[in-house]
Structure formats: C-alpha cells, structure tokens
Amino acid sequence: MEMKTPIQKPGFFTSPLSRHGWPRWLVIVMGVIGILYILNPTAGLFELLPDNLPIVGNLDEGVAWMLIWFGLTEIFEGRKPNIIVETPPASPWEED
Secondary structure (H helix, E strand, O other): OOOOOOOOOOOOOOOOHHHHOOOHHHHHHHHHHHHHHHHOOOOOOOOOOOOOOOOHHHHHHHHHHHHHHHHHHHHHHOOOOOOOOOOOOOOOOOOO
C-alpha cells in the first residue's frame, strides 16, 4: 500500500492575504506604503515612533517590513491556485 504524505496548509506568513479575505489591491497598496516608509525620502523627518525610544522605536520599521512582506507574497503567490489540503484517512488501528 502506498503511503501519501498530507499536503501542508500554508501558514499565515506564506499565504497571500487575499486568501484570508483581504482585497488584493489593498494588500499591494499597503506594501507600497511600507516601501515608501522604509525608504523615507525625508531622511527621518517623518517617523511614527522615534527611534531613540528603546525597543518601541523600532516597531514602526518592523510593521513596515511586514507590509512589504505581505505585498510581495501577494504579488508572487496571489495568482497561484489554492492548495487543497488532504488529510489521510484515519487508521483502523488508532484509538480515539
């Protein structure tokens, strides 16, 4: 008998947000906003949280990188078909 391995369901950080109900255009716009925030053409004049605050000062850059990550995931993975998750049938030898 051939053993099939179950297909792993993609995680939150590796699947496009459009598969979780977000509009595709909104995710891409948020990614562009993240890129603009990281590039920050005003040379630090526009900061949501000042970087001189310990730990908390880097949270806004972390959020911007997450926006970029989800935008890139949406662009490169958003057009692929959904993966069907198959679970193997329960073994008759397993106890509940």
